[in-house]
Amino acid sequence: MATLSVNNITKYFYEPVEFQVLKNISFEVEKGEFVAIIGKSGSGKSTLLYLLSTLDTDYEGSISINGIQVTGLKQNKLASFRNEHIGFVFQFHFLLPDFTVLDNVMLPALKLNRKSKDEIEHKAIELLTLLDIKGQEHKKASKISGGQQQRVAIARALINSPAIIMGDEPTGNLDSKNTKIVFDIFRQLAREQGQTIIAVTHDDEFAANCDRIIELSDGMLVDTI
Amino acid sequence: MNTNQKIAHTFLTSRLRQLLVAVLSVTFGISMYVFMNSFMAGVNDQQSEITFTSMPHIKIYNELPAEVKPILPQPKDDNTALIVNSARNIRYTEGIKNADAIKDKISKFDQITGVTTQLNQNIFIRNGVSKANATLSGINTVSENLMFKTSEYLVEGDLFDLDKRSDGIIMGTLLAQNIGVGMDDNVVVTTSDGISKSFKVIGLIETGAISADKSRALVSIQTARQLFSKNKSYATEVMVNIKDYNTAVTMANEIAKLTDFKVEPWQQGNSQLDSANVLRDILAIAVSLTILIVAGFGIYNIMNMTVNEKIKEISILKAMGFNGKDVIEIFLTQSVVIGLIGGFTGLILGRIIVRIVDNIPFKIATLSTLPVAYNPTDYILAFFFGILITFLAGYLPARKASKVDPVEIIRG
Numbered sequence: 145m146a147t148l149s150v151n152n153i154t155k156y157f158y159e160p161v162e163f164q165v166l167k168n169i170s171f172e173v174e175k176g177e178f179v180a181i182i183g184k185s186g187s188g189k190s191t192l193l194y195l196l197s198t199l200d201t202d203y204e205g206s207i208s209i210n211g212i213q214v215t216g217l218k219q220n221k222l223a224s225f226r227n228e229h230i231g232f233v234f235q236f237h238f239l240l241p242d243f244t245v246l247d248n249v250m251l252p253a254l255k256l257n258r259k260s261k262d263e264i265e266h267k268a269i270e271l272l273t274l275l276d277i278k279g280q281e282h283k284k285a286s287k288i289s290g291g292q293q294q295r296v297a298i299a300r301a302l303i304n305s306p307a308i309i310m311g312d313e314p315t316g317n318l319d320s321k322n323t324k325i326v327f328d329i330f331r332q333l334a335r336e337q338g339q340t341i342i343a344v345t346h347d348d349e350f351a352a353n354c355d356r357i358i359e360l361s362d363g364m365l366v367d368t369i
Numbered sequence: 370m371n372t373n374q375k376i377a378h379t380f381l382t383s384r385l386r387q388l389l390v391a392v393l394s395v396t397f398g399i400s401m402y403v404f405m406n407s408f409m410a411g412v413n414d415q416q417s418e419i420t421f422t423s424m425p426h427i428k429i430y431n432e433l434p435a436e437v438k439p440i441l442p443q444p445k446d447d448n449t450a451l452i453v454n455s456a457r458n459i460r461y462t463e464g465i466k467n468a469d470a471i472k473d474k475i476s477k478f479d480q481i482t483g484v485t486t487q488l489n490q491n492i493f494i495r496n497g498v499s500k501a502n503a504t505l506s507g508i509n510t511v512s513e514n515l516m517f518k519t520s521e522y523l524v525e526g527d528l529f530d531l532d533k534r535s536d537g538i539i540m541g542t543l544l545a546q547n548i549g550v551g552m553d554d555n556v557v558v559t560t561s562d563g564i565s566k567s568f569k570v571i572g573l574i575e576t577g578a579i580s581a582d583k584s585r586a587l588v589s590i591q592t593a594r595q596l597f598s599k600n601k602s603y604a605t606e607v608m609v610n611i612k613d614y615n616t617a618v619t620m621a622n623e624i625a626k627l628t629d630f631k632v633e634p635w636q637q638g639n640s641q642l643d644s645a646n647v648l649r650d651i652l653a654i655a656v657s658l659t660i661l662i663v664a665g666f667g668i669y670n671i672m673n674m675t676v677n678e679k680i681k682e683i684s685i686l687k688a689m690g691f692n693g694k695d696v697i698e699i700f701l702t703q704s705v706v707i708g709l710i711g712g713f714t715g716l717i718l719g720r721i722i723v724r725i726v727d728n729i730p731f732k733i734a735t736l737s738t739l740p741v742a743y744n745p746t747d748y749i750l751a752f753f754f755g756i757l758i759t760f761l762a763g764y765l766p767a768r769k770a771s772k773v774d775p776v777e778i779i780r781g
Binding site: 199200 | 376379383681684685687689693694695776779
């Protein structure tokens with residue numbers, strides 16, 4: 145069974161004029177696959193990612209994640225679904241600046257509320273160690289460097305062991321050294337932990353090293369390698 | 370602390386100055402509420418106290434019934450005509466001949482705190498060529514003092530000297546001034562029947578109620594009975610005080626069942642006092658609620674700004690799996706915490722302000738400082754309204770926060 149299955153998706157923008165962003169897109173992604181979505185600006189790749197992430201619900205067609213059809217679910221259901229099954233890494237790291245690094249990583253797990261606080265903290269520290277930012281956990285998120293912030297964001301995405309990690313240009317804001325670090329982490333997660341990773345990227349080198357590339361052009365799938 | 374409360378706490382403490390401003394606006398609103406209401410209640414109490422220095426809660430006196438009873442019964446058949454010309458009520462008796470009997474009857478009620486009899490008549494009072502109209506009150510010094518604390522309002526002399534000297538009279542300060550007499554001067558009292566008697570001024574009284582101070586003269590009730598040639602138990606009025614003057618109307622109805630004389634609660638004929646009290650209360654509540662509402666707008670404004678400032682954080686929380694309800698809880702918790710802190714400091718500040726006002730000198734009439742009251746209900750209501758308003762003011766921005774579309778914000 146595919147981790148992610150996208151069935152005939154179509155989406156329109158209505159502002160400023162009606163415009164069809166995505167046209168009849170269908171594809172599947174298997175467990176443990178590391179997929180890059182590429183395409184020119186305006187090709188609809190970010191729009192597609194936000195549909196997959198369940199944040200945007202205004203589309204035609206259907207999406208299933210982990211065998212559950214998320215299309216048509218209520219907002220509150222979707223929120224807890226995201227909490228449990230999807231991890232996010234955004235371009236501009238998007239940590240909560242007033243919270244400590246550790247709190248940022250722990251929040252999704254505290255929300256899920258399946259483990260004790262000590263267990264969550266233990267797991268968070270483990271992840272921070274894995275991502276090589278141990279020792280910074282009691283600093284405020286706004287007080288560490290950009291590369292470190294992106295790694296904290298990845299740790300946060302991983303805390304609930306989600307089925308899919310989605311990245312919107314996860315390395316778009318990083319220098320080549322940090323890009324390599326982040327890429328290697330993703331690579332390792334997909335290979336060793338069997339986590340599915342879907343990342344929108346502009347970076348051809350990043351894309352080339354993925355398992356598979358989904359290319360969009362003018363809202364249509366061009367090619368699947 | 371659960372996760373939402375932890376987030377609310379972090380949001381609150383990360384902007385200490387904003388938190389302080391928001392808390393201060395609630396503090397100010399609530400302390401003003403406490404102050405306004407305590408002050409108005411103090412003024413009301415003071416007014417009532419002045420009023421009841423010369424007026425009882427319930428007065429029993431002899432008055433003709435308002436409606437004229439038919440002299441003859443209506444004829445039963447149409448062939449008989451009944452014509453009565455100039456039907457009128459004729460006064461057969463004046464005053465209450467046997468006031469002691471009434472006193473005995475009503476002293477059964479345990480709500481009653483004091484009963485006294487008075488003999489009041491209009492007189493002329495004269496000092497040489499200057500003369501004035503006055504009301505002569507023959508009083509029972511002991512029970513009168515128990516009810517009205519009359520001796521406290523004496524600026525000179527001793528109330529109980531009235532019992533010792535049958536030619537002693539105590540005059541209102543303004544009345545004495547009007548006819549130009551002071552202590553130990555002689556005045557001549559002339560009754561409507563033309564009887565004159567000379568009295569010696571043995572005391573001056575100032576109650577603060579100008580109309581009373583201008584027209585009132587006191588003698589002992591025995592002296593008055595003698596002057597007006599009345600029997601031993603005679604009185605024009607029986608005055609009754611009860612525990613709670615607000616219940617005077619129902620109490621008067623009870624007493625009316627025991628006697629044929631007119632039983633009048635203080636509200637009758639003094640509606641201006643009653644309405645002044647109510648109006649002052651309305652004014653106090655209107656002003657203090659306005660202040661609280663303005664404070665509410667302050668909180669609304671601050672919370673709205675916070676929501677706009679945190680819109681990115683709200684989007685992240687939503688992307689991570691926090692739903693609309695969580696977001697409302699997070700922001701509402703912040704408002705309620707502001708309300709609670711502001712509420713408690715407001716009560717303390719309000720209490721301090723009231724204490725200070727209580728000590729501000731204000732030397733008019735019988736007052737020495739501004740009057741205030743210490744009613745626990747004012748404090749409870751202030752706190753209740755404060756929390757209610759912060760809750761409402763916080764709810765609207767919180768709801769707005771819950772409706773944030775994370776896609777729009779995260780995509781930029």
